[in-house]
Amino acid sequence: MKTFCGRANPTTGAMEWLEEDENYDYHQEIARSRYADMLHDKDRNTKYYQGIRAAVSRVKERGEKAIVLDIGTGTGLLSMMAASAGADFCYAVEVFKPMANAAVKIVEKNGFRDKIKVINKHSTEVTVGPGGDMQCRANILVTELFDTELIGEGALPTYEHAHKYLVQEGCEAVPHRATVYVQLVESKRMWSWNKLLPVHVEAEDGEKIIVSPSEMENCPGVPSVCDIQLNQMPLNDFTILSDVVTMFSVDFSKPVRSASTYYRVQLEPVKSGKAQIILSWWDIDMDPSGKINCTMAPYWVKSTSAFQWRDHWMQCVYFLPNEEPVLQGETVYLTACRDEYSVWYKLQKARGAEENKADVCVESPVCRCQAHLLWNRPRFGALNDQNRTYQYIKSLMKVLKTDSVCLCISDGSLLPVLAHYLGAKQVFTLENSAVSCSVMEKFFKANHLDDKIKIIEARPELLTTSHLEEKKISVLVGEPFFTTSLLPWHNLYFWYARTAVTSHLTSNVTVLPQSASLHMMIVEFQDLWRIRSPCGTCEGFDVQTMDDMIKNSLNFRESREAEPHPLWEYPCKSLSDPQEVLTFDFRKTVPQHGLGTEGSVNLLRKGKSHGAVLWMEYHLAADISVSTGLMQISNEKGNCEWNPHCKQAVYFFSSVIESETLSDLPSAVLYAINFDTKTGEIAMDFKLL
Numbered sequence: 001m002k003t004f005c006g007r008a009n010p011t012t013g014a015m016e017w018l019e020e021d022e023n024y025d026y027h028q029e030i031a032r033s034r035y036a037d038m039l040h041d042k043d044r045n046t047k048y049y050q051g052i053r054a055a056v057s058r059v060k061e062r063g064e065k066a067i068v069l070d071i072g073t074g075t076g077l078l079s080m081m082a083a084s085a086g087a088d089f090c091y092a093v094e095v096f097k098p099m100a101n102a103a104v105k106i107v108e109k110n111g112f113r114d115k116i117k118v119i120n121k122h123s124t125e126v127t128v129g130p131g132g133d134m135q136c137r138a139n140i141l142v143t144e145l146f147d148t149e150l151i152g153e154g155a156l157p158t159y160e161h162a163h164k165y166l167v168q169e170g171c172e173a174v175p176h177r178a179t180v181y182v183q184l185v186e187s188k189r190m191w192s193w194n195k196l197l198p199v200h201v202e203a204e205d206g207e208k209i210i211v212s213p214s215e216m217e218n219c220p221g222v223p224s225v226c227d228i229q230l231n232q233m234p235l236n237d238f239t240i241l242s243d244v245v246t247m248f249s250v251d252f253s254k255p256v257r258s259a260s261t262y263y264r265v266q267l268e269p270v271k272s273g274k275a276q277i278i279l280s281w282w283d284i285d286m287d288p289s290g291k292i293n294c295t296m297a298p299y300w301v302k303s304t305s306a307f308q309w310r311d312h313w314m315q316c317v318y319f320l321p322n323e324e325p326v327l328q329g330e331t332v333y334l335t336a337c338r339d340e341y342s343v344w345y346k347l348q349k350a351r352g353a354e355e356n357k358a359d360v361c362v363e364s365p366v367c368r369c370q371a372h373l374l375w376n377r378p379r380f381g382a383l384n385d386q387n388r389t390y391q392y393i394k395s396l397m398k399v400l401k402t403d404s405v406c407l408c409i410s411d412g413s414l415l416p417v418l419a420h421y422l423g424a425k426q427v428f429t430l431e432n433s434a435v436s437c438s439v440m441e442k443f444f445k446a447n448h449l450d451d452k453i454k455i456i457e458a459r460p461e462l463l464t465t466s467h468l469e470e471k472k473i474s475v476l477v478g479e480p481f482f483t484t485s486l487l488p489w490h491n492l493y494f495w496y497a498r499t500a501v502t503s504h505l506t507s508n509v510t511v512l513p514q515s516a517s518l519h520m521m522i523v524e525f526q527d528l529w530r531i532r533s534p535c536g537t538c539e540g541f542d543v544q545t546m547d548d549m550i551k552n553s554l555n556f557r558e559s560r561e562a563e564p565h566p567l568w569e570y571p572c573k574s575l576s577d578p579q580e581v582l583t584f585d586f587r588k589t590v591p592q593h594g595l596g597t598e599g600s601v602n603l604l605r606k607g608k609s610h611g612a613v614l615w616m617e618y619h620l621a622a623d624i625s626v627s628t629g630l631m632q633i634s635n636e637k638g639n640c641e642w643n644p645h646c647k648q649a650v651y652f653f654s655s656v657i658e659s660e661t662l663s664d665l666p667s668a669v670l671y672a673i674n675f676d677t678k679t680g681e682i683a684m685d686f687k688l689l
Contacts, residue, residue, distance in 0.1 A: 006018075008484040008485060009484075009679075009680065010485070010489065010490040010492055010493050010496070010679070010680025010681065011493070011496045011678070011679065011680040012459075012493070012496070013432060013482050013484055013493040013496070013497065014432075014484060015484050027552075027553040029096070029098075029553075030098065030549055030550055030553040031550060031553035031554045032563070033550070034311060034312040034531065035075065035546060035550065036531055036532060036533060036534070036535060036546075036547075036550060037310060037311045037312050037530055037531045038074070038144075038310075038312050039075070039077070039535040039538045039543060039546070040530040040533065040535060041308060041310045041312070042308065043294060043308035043310075044144075044294055044308070044310070044313075045077070045538060045539050046539070047286050047292050047293070047294040048078055048081065048142075048144070048174065048175075048286065048294075049085075049539055050286060050287075050292045051174040051175060051176070051286025051287055051292050052078065052081045052082050052085050052140075052142060052286075053081075053085040054286070054287050054292070055140050055142075055172040055174050055287070056068075056082060056085040056086050056087050056140065057085075057086075058172055059139055059140060059172060060086065064139060065088040065089075065139075066082070066086065066087040066088050066139065066140055067087070067088060067089050067091075067136065067137075067138045067139055067140065068082040068087045068089070068090040068091065068138055068140045068141075068142055069090075069091050069093070069134070069138035069140070069141050069142070069162065069166055069167055070082065070090055070091065070092045070093065070142045070143065071093045071141075071142075071143045071145065071158060071162060072093065072094065072095075072123075072143055072144060072145050072158075073092035073094045073100075073103055073118065074094065074099060074103065074144070075102065075103055075106050075538075075545075075546050076092050076103035076104075076106050076107045076112075076116065076118065077538060077539070077541060077543065078092075078142045078144065078174075079092040079112070079116045079142075080106075080107065080110055080112055080116065080541050081541075082140070082142060083112045083115040083116055084112075084540075087115070087140065088115075089115060089116075089117070090112075090115060090116045090117070091116075091117055091119060091126075091133070091134050091138060092107070092116055092117065092118045092119065093118075093119045093121060093122075093123045093126060094118060094119070094120060095120070095121060095122045095123075098549070100118055100119075101120075102545050102546055102549050103118045104118045105545045106541075106542070106543055106545045106546065109542055109544075109545065110541050110542055117133075119133045119134075121133065123158055123161065123162060123166065124157075124158070124161050126165075126166060128166060134166065137166060137167055137168045138166060138167045138168070138171065139167065139168045139171045139172065140171060140172045140173075140174070141162060141166075141167045141171050141172070141173045141174070141252065141253075142173075142174045143155070143158070143252075145158055145159075146178070146282075146284075147227075147312075147313070148225065148227035148296075148313055148314045148315065148316055149225045149227065149316055149342065149343060150178055150180060150282045150343075151338065151340070151341060151343070152225065152341055152342060154340065154341060156250075156256055156257075156258035156340055157258040157340050159250075159252055159256040159258075160255070160256045160257060160258045163254070163255040163256060164255070170253075171253060172253060173252035173253040174286055174287075175252060175284035175285060175286050175294075176251070176252060176253055176285050176286060176287055176288050177250060177251045177252060177253075177284070177285050177290075178249060178250050178252070178282050178283070178284045178285075179246055179248075179249040179282060179283055179284075179285075180246070180248050180249065180281075180282045180336075180343075181244050181245065181246055181247060181280065181281055181282065181283070181297070181301075182244070182245060182247045182265075182278050182279065182280045182334065182336070182345075183240065183242055183243070183244045183245075183278070183279045183280075183301075184240075184267060184269070184275050184277075184278060184326075184334070184347075185238045185239060185240055185275075185276070185277045185278075185279055186238065186239045186241055186273040186274045186275065186277070186323075187238035187239070187276060187277050189237045189381075190237075190238065190276070190277050190317055190319075191276045191277065191319070191323065192384035192385075193317075193319075193377035193378070193380050193381050194221045194319040194372075194377065194380060195212070195216075195217070195319075195380070196212045196371070196380065196383060196384065197384050198210065198211050198212075199383075199384075199386070199389060199414060200386070201393060201417075201422070202393070203421045203422055203423070204422075208421045210414060210417050211446055211447060212371075212443070213369065213442040213443060213445065213446035214446070215368065215369045215442065216369040216371050216442070218321075218322065219367055219368055219369040219371070219372065220319075220321040220344075220365035220366070220367070221319055221365065221367055221372045222365075222366075222367050222372045222373070223342055223344060223364045223365050223366065224342070225316050225317075225318065225342065225343070226316065226317040226318070226319070226377055227314045227316055227317075228314055228315065228317060228569060229311075229314050229315075229569040229570070230281070230298040230315035230317070231298050231299050231315075232568060232570075232571070233298075235300060238277070239271065240270065240271065240300075241269050241270065241271050241273050241275055242267045242268070242269055242270055243268075243270060244297075244301055245265050245267060245334075246265075247263055247265060247280070247334075247336050248263040248336060253288070258340045260337070260338065260340075261337075261338060262335055262336060262337040262338070263335070263336045264334070264335045264336075265333070265334050266331055266332075266333055266334075266350075267331070267332050267333070267334050268329055268330075268331055269326040269327060269329065269330065269332065270328065271328050272325075272326065272327045273325075273326060274323045274324070274325055274326075275320060275323065275324045275325070275326045275332070275347055276320060276323045277317060277318065277319060277320065278317075278318040278320065278334070278345045279298070279315065279316070279317060279318075280315065280316040280317075280318060280343075281295075281296040281297055281298065281315040281316065282295075282296055283295035283296060283297065296313050296315055298315055309526075309527040309530070311527075311528075311530075311531055316343075318343070318344065318345050320345060320347055321346065321365065324347050324349075326347075330350070331350040332347055332348065332349055332350060333347070333348045333349075333350060334346075334347050335347075335348065337364075339364060342364065344364060344365050369439075369442070370435050370438055370439050370442075371439050374411070374412045374433075374435050374436050374439050374483065375412060375483075376483075378566065378644070378645045378646065378647075379412075379481070379483075379645070381644060382481075382645035382646070383414060385645060388626060389414070389418075391620060391624055391625075391626050392415060392418060392479070392626075393418055393422065394621075394624055395512055395513075395620035395621040395624045396418055396419055396422045396477070397422055398621045398622065398624075399475055399510045399512055399621055400419065400422050400423050400424050400475060401423075401474075402425060403425050403474070404419075404423075404424040404425055404426075404474050404475045405424070405425060405426045405428075405468075405471045405472065405473055405474050405475070406419045406424040406426065406427045406428070406473070406474070406475045406476075406477060407427075407428045407429070407430065407468070407473040407475075407476050407477070407501070407504075408427070408428070408429040408430065408477050408478065409429075409430045409460065409476070409478045409494060409497045409498070409501075410477075410478045410479045410480050410481045410482070410494070411431070411432060411433070411436050411481055411482050411483045412439055412440060412483075413429070413478075413479055413481060415429075415478070415479065416428075416440075416444075416453045417443075417444070417447065417449060419475070419477060420449060420452050420453055426454075426469075426471065427452070427454070428453070428454045428455075428456055428467075428468060429454070429455055429456065430456050430458065430463065430497070431456070431457055432457075432459065432482075433457075434457070436483075437455055437457045441455060454469075456468075459500075460496075460497040460500035460501050461500040463500070463501050463504060465504065472504060472505065472506045473501070473504050473505050473506065473509060474505075474506045474508075474509055474510065475509070475510045475512065476498060476501070476505060476509055476510070476511045476512070477511075477512045478494040478497075478498075478512075478513070479491075479618075480492075480493070480494030480513070480618070482494075486564055486647075487562060487564055487647075487649050487682075488518075488564075488615050488616040488628050488629065488646065488647075488648065488649050489518060489614075489616060489649075489675070489680075489682050490680070491616065491628075492516065492584060492680060493680070494586065495516075495584055495586055495590050496680065498586055498589070499589040499590045502589055511586045511587050512620055512621060513586060513618040513620045513621075514585075514587055514619055514620070514621065515583055515585045515586055515587070515618075515619045516583070516584045516586065516616050516617065516618050516619065517580045517581075517582065517583045517584070517616070517617050517619070518580070518581050518582040518583075518584075518614060518615075518616060518673070518682070519578050519579065519580050519581065519614065519615055519616070519617055519627075519629060519630070520578070520581050520601070520612050520613070520614045520671070520673075521574050521576055521577070521578040521579065521601075521612065521613050521630065521640075522574070522576040522601060522603060522609050522611075522612055522669050523572040523573065523574055523575060523609075523610060523611065523612070523613050523640070524572060524573050524575055524607035524608045524609065525570060525571070525572045525610045525611070526571040526573075527570065527571075528565065528570040528572070528610075528650070529608075529610040529611075529652070529656050532550075532554070532652045532656050532657055533656055533657070534547035534551065534657070534658075535547060551657055551658070554657055560651070560652075560654075561651075562612075562614060562649035562650060562651040562682075562684065563649070563650055563651075563652075564647035564648070564649060564650075565647055565648060565650050566642075566644070566646070566647050566648075567613065567629075567640070567642040567647075567648045567650075568641075568642045568643075568644040571640075572610075572613070572640055573605065573607060573637055573638035573639050573640065574605070574633050574638040574640055575603045575604065575605045575606075575607050575609055576601045576602060576603050576604060576669070577601070577602075577604065578630050578633075579599075579601050580617075581597050581599070581614075581671070581673050582595055582597055582673060582675055584675075590677050591677060592677065593677065594674055594675055594676050594677050594678075595674070595675040596672070596674040596675070597671075597672075597673050597674075598670075598671065598672045598673075599670075599671060600668045600670045600671070600689070601668060601669050602667065602668050603665075603666060603667055603668060603669065605637075605638050606665060607638075607665075609653060609655070609666055609669065609688055610652065610653065610656050611650055611651050611652040611653050611656065612650075612651045612653075612669070612671070612684075612686055613629065613630075613648050613649065613650055613651075614629070614648065614649040614650075614651065614682075614684075615627065615628050615629020615643075615646070615648045615649065616628045616629070617629070627643055628643050628646040628648070629642060629643055629646070630642060630643075631643055651684055653686055653688065655688065667689060668689045669686055669687065669688055669689065670686065670687040670689060671684065671686050672685045
């Protein structure tokens with residue numbers, strides 16, 4: 001049996017479906033899963049254990065047998081907690097087969113074979129009664145089916161079904177309830193992730209302003225939640241406009257309804273400003289009294305200093321459909337609408353709030369302008385970064401002449417507009433998808449440039465002289481940015497595209513950027529290492545089977561791969577200087593042979609070498625570069641500032657994955673890095689000395 005997996009091909013800029021070993025998909029699922037992160041979440045595990053102990057004793061006090069149903073058991077951890085708390089029997093349901101197999105092994109290893117039955121099914125297919133999966137209905141319901149948005153993994157329909165068919169009326173539930181909180185804020189930074197703000201260009205003939213089409217201005221964006229580590233967002237990046245209010249809560253011990261509904265609260269703004277963003281998070285009470293509480297509240301809300309870092313549950317950023325001016329003390333109404341899997345918000349002024357009941361937003365927001373389908377949130381952030389845009393403007397001013405014929409190769413870029421405003425005689429842009437063509441067309445139209453810039457929808461190798469109106473290209477530009485890129489070097493597709501269009505370029509063509517370089521630095525992460533670190537024992541239970549399974553999946557390919565992470569959300573400190581390891585000269589075509597380098601990098605600071613971070617820098621023109629990674633090392637402790645619009649590549653060292661304790665701190669790291677020009681991929685290997 002083979003399985004097909006989508007992978008970006010950096011040499012063609014396209015998603016390709018590759019045939020992989022049938023186990024590949026599941027290895028990816030395991031290797032990139034958040035199981036390790038959950039097992040390291042001490043706060044979550046302790047609170048679940050306390051809640052389960054309390055629920056079992058409440059049932060026992062009533063003189064009943066404690067029969068537990070654990071839906072989405074994963075490693076079997078919560079069932080083992082219940083069994084050791086004195087539950088008479090546990091049914092542990094897990095739909096993902098490899099995980100269910102692991103749970104069986106873990107349960108056996110911990111000596112609970114007689115107390116826990118693992119059922120490898122979706123909970124909605126579980127049967128109850130003589131000869132069924134469960135002998136009888138359970139009187140304790142334990143689950144961990146939550147994501148950052150609370151309901152995104154289908155918790156509501158699962159609970160709804162369980163109450164109807166799998167548990168007794170009046171059962172105990174752990175958690176007992178969940179509560180969703182919201183806070184209204186104004187934030188230019190976060191708002192710039194969802195709308196394109198006007199771009200100012202100083203040209204020879206005065207200032208030009210690039211504006212969005214009105215359709216884009218009024219578009220609500222995509223309904224998917226923006227989940228981030230809000231604890232990394234500094235207070236000066238947003239203005240709080242309201243107190244924290246409870247939006248809604250769900251009692252899991254009673255029948256749950258998953259049908260679409262809405263909740264409305266009254267807000268009194270504590271400050272006047274532009275209401276743009278709803279920040280949201282939840283907490284869960286493990287017991288009816290609310291004494292055992294696990295919260296996702298961010299740092300400015302939660303006064304405790306004992307923060308639990310976690311990556312499987314973060315905080316949510318919701319964009320209001322339009323920014324609304326609000327006045328301090330003047331009541332507004334916030335409506336949260338939800339379907340089975342997602343939540344969205346709408347803000348209304350107070351007048352006639354009753355008559356507003358009719359127009360409640362029951363329809364989930366849909367992007368109509370297509371820009372939100374083309375550009376993800378970090379991409380909006382990059383396009384709105386005036387400082388970044390200015391580097392491109394400065395470079396274009398250096399290379400453009402009045403007779404320049406310019407071709408832009410990047411997905412949905414503003415470079416063609418900049419090139420036109422800065423004096424190029426003619427501008428073409430190569431767009432690789434119908435969506436990017438459509439978005440750019442609307443864009444050029446809104447700025448009255450539809451007859452000035454020609455859009456070509458063709459792959460670079462299929463470009464013809466008639467596309468270019470029989471002209472040769474004297475300036476080839478790219479950011480470069482392509483929507484299929486996952487890792488920093490995938491944008492080297494620009495080099496392949498440049499190679500494919502060589503016959504259309506003048507002999508003295510200017511290529512911008514003229515070159516790129518791959519940079520690397522050894523770091524110690526404050527917390528991110530936990531997602532790849534084995535757990536060993538969790539709350540006294542042996543979960544090594546899970547560790548081995550993750551390790552086996554990470555090593556499934558011959559060479560382990562780097563993985564993309566937005567490091568502005570994950571603090572780390574540099575242990576070495578940043579080092580340039582490879583360069584790619586865009587003025588020449590892609591060579592036939594690969595590019596490789598070996599060397600060593602000295603560790604200058606004491607710390608745990610968790611891994612290497614890699615990123616690209618693009619050298620636009622003489623002395624002008626843009627970095628997709630390190631912006632600066634901000635102090636002598638080695639704290640790093642990263643480009644917030646890009647994901648950097650992180651290669652975790654095997655010492656993290658094996659959880660080795662190194663007796664001596666390494667003094668240097670040996671590296672070997674090879675760029676395969678046939679596949680566009682980079683293979684790497686590191687050794688701590």
